[in-house]
Each structure stands twice: as C-alpha cells, then as structure tokens.
Amino acid sequence: MKSYSNKKRNPYGLRLFFHLSWLLLLSILFSAPVFAQETHHDTKWLKPYKITDPDKIAELLPYFPSRASTNGKTLTPDMFEQPEVCQSCHSEIYQQWKRSVMAKSWDDPIYQALFKRASIATKGEIDNFCIACHSPIGMTSMDATAKMIDTKEHLPGVNCEVCHNITGISGHDNGAYVLSPNKEKHVKLGPRSDAVSPYHKTEYSDLHTRSEFCSTCHNVSHPVNSTPIERTYDEWLESAYNEQGIHCQDCHMTPGPGVNDNPGRSAVMGKEREHIYSHEFTGGNSTLHNYFNEPESAELARAMLRSAATIEFIDLPHEVTPGELITIKVKVTNVGAGHKLPTGFPEGREVWVDFMANSAQDATTVYRSGAVVDGHTEPNTRNFKVTLGDSDGNVVDLNVWEVDRILADTRIPPKGYSVVDYTFLVPVDVTGTLSLSATLNYWPFSQMLVDELLGEGKLTVDIVEMTTTSAEVNITEQTATTAEGTVTASVPKH
Numbered sequence: 001m002k003s004y005s006n007k008k009r010n011p012y013g014l015r016l017f018f019h020l021s022w023l024l025l026l027s028i029l030f031s032a033p034v035f036a037q038e039t040h041h042d043t044k045w046l047k048p049y050k051i052t053d054p055d056k057i058a059e060l061l062p063y064f065p066s067r068a069s070t071n072g073k074t075l076t077p078d079m080f081e082q083p084e085v086c087q088s089c090h091s092e093i094y095q096q097w098k099r100s101v102m103a104k105s106w107d108d109p110i111y112q113a114l115f116k117r118a119s120i121a122t123k124g125e126i127d128n129f130c131i132a133c134h135s136p137i138g139m140t141s142m143d144a145t146a147k148m149i150d151t152k153e154h155l156p157g158v159n160c161e162v163c164h165n166i167t168g169i170s171g172h173d174n175g176a177y178v179l180s181p182n183k184e185k186h187v188k189l190g191p192r193s194d195a196v197s198p199y200h201k202t203e204y205s206d207l208h209t210r211s212e213f214c215s216t217c218h219n220v221s222h223p224v225n226s227t228p229i230e231r232t233y234d235e236w237l238e239s240a241y242n243e244q245g246i247h248c249q250d251c252h253m254t255p256g257p258g259v260n261d262n263p264g265r266s267a268v269m270g271k272e273r274e275h276i277y278s279h280e281f282t283g284g285n286s287t288l289h290n291y292f293n294e295p296e297s298a299e300l301a302r303a304m305l306r307s308a309a310t311i312e313f314i315d316l317p318h319e320v321t322p323g324e325l326i327t328i329k330v331k332v333t334n335v336g337a338g339h340k341l342p343t344g345f346p347e348g349r350e351v352w353v354d355f356m357a358n359s360a361q362d363a364t365t366v367y368r369s370g371a372v373v374d375g376h377t378e379p380n381t382r383n384f385k386v387t388l389g390d391s392d393g394n395v396v397d398l399n400v401w402e403v404d405r406i407l408a409d410t411r412i413p414p415k416g417y418s419v420v421d422y423t424f425l426v427p428v429d430v431t432g433t434l435s436l437s438a439t440l441n442y443w444p445f446s447q448m449l450v451d452e453l454l455g456e457g458k459l460t461v462d463i464v465e466m467t468t469t470s471a472e473v474n475i476t477e478q479t480a481t482t483a484e485g486t487v488t489a490s491v492p493k494h
Contacts, residue, residue: 332384358434375451
C-alpha cells in the first residue's frame with residue numbers, strides 16, 4: 001500500500017477541502033459565543049448576555065436588575081432569624097460583625113444619600129440593583145425601596161442570616177447569589193465540615209471558603225450598558241494571590257494584617273480551632289468607623305491600609321543646581337493588597353502622593369504637589385484611581401448611574417508598582433540641602449463629595465497616611481544669572 005505522501009495531490013480538491021473547513025470553523029466561532037452566553041452567564045471575556053423578554057426576565061431575574069435569586073422560593077421576614085439570636089452562642093463573632101461595615105451596609109450615610117439620588121434620577125428602576133448587596137433580606141422579603149431610608153422601618157444590612165443562607169451563585173457580579181433560607185430544617189452553611197450545634201444543623205460549604213463567594217457583590221457592572229464599575233473580584237482573579245491560593249477570606253477575615261493564625265472557638269461550646277475567621281471584615285473605610293464611633297475598628301482599617309503599599313525615591317540625583325530644572329522620581333508598590341490599589345467604589349476611592357521639596361536651610365517650600373484644596377486633591381496630583389465617564393466622554397464625579405465608560409484607570413495592580421515624577425525649578429537663592437518627602441495618602445471619598453451628599457460639616461473624611469519616605473539632596477555651589485543680576489549660591493563645607 002502506498003503512503004499518503006506518495007499520492008498525487010489534487011490542488012482543486014485540497015482548495016475545496018480547506019474552503020469547506022474554513023466555513024465550518026467560522027460557523028463554530030460565530031455560533032459558539034451565543035451558546036456560551038446562554039449557558040455560562042459568568043463567562044468573563046464575553047459581552048454579558050442580555051435578556052430582553054419580560055417573561056424571561058421575571059423567571060430568571062426575579063429581582064431585576066440585580067441578579068439575585070431565591071431558588072424559586074417566596075421569602076418572608078420570619079424565615080430569617082435576628083443576629084441577636086446568634087449572639088447567644090457566637091458572642092465574640094457577633095461583636096465583631098456588629099462593628100463591621102457589613103452590619104452597616106444599609107445604614108451607611110454616604111450610601112443612603114447617593115442611593116436616594118440614584119433612585120430619584122432613575123424613577124426607582126435601580127432600587128433592586130443597589131439593595132441586593134446592601135440589604136439582601138430587605139430586598140427579597142420586605143419589598144425594600146429607597147423610600148424606606150426616610151422611614152422608621154429599619155432594614156437589615158449584610159448579617160449572619162444572609163451569608164450563612166447563601167446556597168450558591170449564578171455569576172460573579174450584581175448580587176448573583178442564591179439566598180435560600182431553610183428554617184424548617186434549620187440548616188446553616190459554613191466553612192466547617194465537622195461543626196456541631198445544639199441549636200441548628202450545619203452543612204459544609206466550599207463556596208464559603210473561596211473568593212467566588214465575595215464576587216457577587218464585589219464586582220459591579222452597570223445594569224444597562226454593562227460598564228465595569230467595580231471589579232475587586234476580577235482584580236484578585238488575575239493576580240498572583242489567586243495563583244497562590246490566597247483568597248479574600250485569608251486577608252479580610254483575620255484579626256489584622258499579617259495575622260495568619262487566630263486560634264480559638266467560634267462558639268462557646270464549639271471545638272478549639274487553629275484558626276477562627278474574624279467577622280470584622282476589615283477593609284479601608286476608617287471614615288465610616290469614625291462616624292459610628294468605633295475607634296478600634298477604625299484603627300484596624302488604618303493598619304490594613306498601612307500594610308498595603310511601600311513608597312520610595314528612585315534614581316535620586318547626587319546634587320542639584322540652583323536655577324535649573326530637576327526631576328524627582330517616586331515609586332509606589334502594591335505589596336499587600338490582593339486587588340488593585342485602591343479598589344471598590346471608583347467615584348470615591350483615591351490613593352495619592354503628597355510630595356514636597358523644602359529648603360533645609362529655612363524650611364520654605366520649594367515645590368509641592370498633592371495638597372488637599374477645597375475638599376479634593378489639587379490639579380496635577382499624582383493619584384491612583386478610576387475616572388468614570390458618561391456617553392459623551394464627560395467625567396462623572398457623582399451620578400454613577402450616568403456612567404457609560406472608563407476614561408482612565410491609574411490604579412496599581414497586586415504585586416505591581418507605579419513610578420511618578422516631579423519636575424520643578426530649583427530657586428537660585430536656595431543653599432545647603434533640599435529636603436524631599438513623599439507621603440502616600442488614602443481616602444474612601446473626597447471631602448467635597450461627602451459635603452455635596454450630606455452637607456458641609458456632617459461627616460469628616462479620615463485621610464489615612466499609608467506610608468511615607470524622605471531624603472535630602474545636596475545643592476551645588478553655582479553662579480546663576482537672573483533678570484535682577486548675579487546670585488551666588490554655595491554649599492556649606494561639612
């Protein structure tokens with residue numbers, strides 16, 4: 001039998017074969033995304049699948065435009081227990097949760113003010129979109145709306161009954177959790193396979209140990225145009241932390257940064273464990289803790305921020321000359337955050353460098369960039385943040401519902417760094433040394449934005465000094481000619 005290589009080829013047959021093959025391949029390529037969109041709504045790199053049929057929306061997204069669902073159940077408030085019931089056995093965990101931002105997710109005054117604006121502007125169409133993550137029980141069992149903010153009816157934030165009754169997720173954004181309480185069987189889901197309680201049944205949930213659990217509310221897409229507004233989960237997903245198996249819970253459910261072991265009991269009658277998950281859920285919002293008079297939690301938030309980054313001068317000149325331009329470079333490295341620095345709500349979160357160059361001789365400021373002026377960082381501040389825009393490309397400072405695109409993103413990825421530089425003129429009359437300082441600051445919202453939302457003097461934003469560095473550069477002896485004449489500057493002899 002002759003081998004295929006020895007046969008005489010038919011060029012026309014081959015062309016037909018390749019032509020048909022390409023047609024088949026193209027048909028697969030163009031049909032595959034449709035199939036993927038219909039069966040895998042959480043596939044990241046595909047344009048989000050849009051449901052347009054009202055009946056289908058009602059069936060698949062009962063709390064549209066959020067992606068939350070209840071496994072087909074109709075929920076009522078009596079299906080959920082009060083956190084105080086949990087307190088009797090989980091006293092320490094309850095106290096941690098009570099002072100957490102999770103507990104205050106509905107009561108946060110900045111959230112409430114911004115939510116009311118958004119609700120009025122959209123005629124209530126985005127209410128479920130916001131409430132899904134700020135009061136899941138309120139949305140699914142109490143018909144919550146933004147109008148309840150100004151009533152005496154209190155809505156629960158993210159409490160014990162929310163997290164420990166989530167049975168699954170249907171995606172990675174916009175509240176895509178499945179909240180399914182089971183009061184009849186009295187089952188609570190958690191990260192332990194050997195937990196035993198005299199009060200309720202327990203079931204192990206692998207989901208509760210992974211970042212995917214957090215993704216449903218820590219990825220936010222615009223409900224109409226799908227603009228990626230918040231992407232904390234995706235930032236982690238693409239990081240070295242994910243590759244190393246370090247999840248959100250490993251950093252935000254510990255007693256503090258760098259504390260990996262937290263031995264103890266999660267319940268008074270529970271087993272002694274090598275590690276108990278802290279329910280402080282420590283992040284970076286010391287401002288909110290200050291507002292609720294929680295100084296210890298505020299300091300924990302500051303400690304978390306201080307562990308996130310380093311700052312240093314690089315390629316410093318050995319000396320500078322009066323009357324000449326110099327460039328100073330500052331390197332900021334994200335060493336501790338498993339997501340971008342900063343992450344979260346983009347209209348508020350800002351990290352920036354406050355840089356100063358002073359004359360060491362008389363302490364006068366030669367150059368500064370990064371001061372807070374009129375409640376916001378001054379123009380040309382080297383900052384790390386997201387800038388959002390509307391459909392016309394205008395910057396959106398407050399009305400997040402108008403967002404249509406990302407105009408800029410200067411944030412620092414996990415394990416990444418950014419180098420910023422400052423070029424300025426050294427005055428001709430400066431002598432001795434030039435003192436340089438660079439401070440990395442953070443705030444969750446600018447004071448200007450908070451004043452706009454709440455009124456001036458209602459809430460003071462806590463500016464956290466994350467880290468700082470300083471250096472001195474010698475000034476050379478130099479004769480410089482100016483319009484006024486000749487000035488001689490000399491370096492003191494050491």
